[in-house]
Amino acid sequence: MSQKGDFEAVRKDIAKLLHQPEYDDGSAGPVLVRLAWHSSGTYDAETDTGGSNGAGMRYEHEGGDPANAGLQHARVFLEPAKAAHPWITYADLWTLAGAVAIEEMGGPTIPWNGGRTDYVDDSKLAPRGRLPDGAKGADHLRWIFYRMGFNDQEIVALSGAHNLGRCHSDRSGFEGAWVNNPTRFSNQYFRLLLSLQWKKKTLKNGVQQFVNYDEDSETELMMLPTDIVLTQDKAFRPWVELYARDKDRFFEDFAKVFAKLLELGIQRDERGVITNTDNEKGGYHS
Ligand code: CCH
Known part of the structure; x- marks a missing residue:
């Protein structure tokens, strides 16, 4: 220990x-x-x-x-x-x-x-x-993330986490990974958002997402409707373009956001000690 x-x-x-x-x-x-x-x-x-x-x-x-x-x-x-x-x-x-x-x-x-x-x-x-609900649009994204205190640039930077992992039909209903190497953090998600032709597809469970099928590698990559919206909305798109061409800037902004x-909801004093929680207060303890 x-x-x-x-x-x-x-x-x-x-x-x-x-x-x-x-x-x-x-x-x-x-x-x-x-x-x-x-x-x-x-x-x-x-x-x-x-x-x-x-x-x-x-x-x-x-x-x-x-x-x-x-x-x-x-x-x-x-x-x-x-x-x-x-x-x-x-x-x-x-x-x-x-x-x-x-x-x-x-x-x-x-x-x-x-x-x-x-x-x-x-x-x-x-x-x-x-x-957030992946089936929705730009208004929904703003409603969710402004509530936490984020702006448009921060919404786009955070979304870059979809460079990682995948959707599971038994969890969210969506299916597949956003990029080919989903365990390597990079700005590939932004590059693919802009470079590939994304087509709407309705899955067997009725859920709609966007897909791109690559014949060479025989792989199908996916995007959520909320991902595609980042390329369609006038205020979001310039940030997608910036992060697609400037990986260092994406890494820097992502780390901050x-x-x-x-840290949301956490207040600290000048020494970094949290001031707005009380561990001694009973309630549920693990
Ligand atoms: Fe996300 N995300 N996410 N996401 N997400 C899903 C998976 C991951 C949305 C919807 C989904 C962020 C923002 C959004 C990750 C990180 C972040 C899935 C699939 C859906 C749906 C879940 C499943 O089926 O397993 C929506 C909508 C938004 C709106 O902005 C943000 C912000 C972050 C982090 C900074 C990661 C990582 C995954 C992969 C999880 C896995 O199990 O592989």
Whole structure:
């Protein structure tokens, strides 16, 4: 067991568990990034509710939200790290795992700070329905992400995470990966958004997505309607173009915005200590 607060030791163990040869594309990385995002992305700036504090996905109210289908795999992957470092809160472990996964898959270094609590404050509970719906359009994206406090540039940068992982028909109803190498972080997603011809396809389950079939490699890549919208909306598109041609700029902007995502709803004093949570307060403890 590591010493309390030795996040470096936890980082090392997370990096070790990413290799999962039997799972998806051989890595737990993408689903861990999604776990970090969904645990943070319930935040509402106006009411200061939701966010990663409290690790609410352990409970049915949040864990059972259909938007979180499949994320139990991510939580199970992390159990050995929790067992080896029982002092770490789930709220810290899940957000740290997202940051480590991005770095280990070749992405930028994500600034990350610990101190989140697993105390669930009932007055901060987020209602279901705060995460984005891939079938919708630009208005929906703005409604969801402006609520968290992000702007158009940040929405596009964050969407670049779809360079990782895939859709599963038994989770979201969508199917397939966005890029050919979905365990390597890059700006390929933006380049493919602009360079390929995306055609609407209705899957057997009635869900509509966009696809491109490449005859040479015999692979079919996909985009969600919300991904395609980034190329159609006048304010989003210039950012897609910039990130497609400037990988360094994408990495820089992504690191900033992903770090901001993981900090939603968390206030710190000048030493970085979280001031708006109370671990001693009873409630649900892990
Ligand atoms: Fe996402 N995402 N995401 N996404 N997402 C899905 C998978 C991943 C939307 C919908 C979906 C972000 C933004 C959006 C990841 C990271 C981020 C899936 C497939 C859908 C649907 C789920 C399944 O079937 O397993 C929509 C809509 C938005 C709107 O913007 C943001 C922001 C991030 C992170 C910064 C990652 C990673 C995955 C792959 C997960 C996996 O299991 O491989």
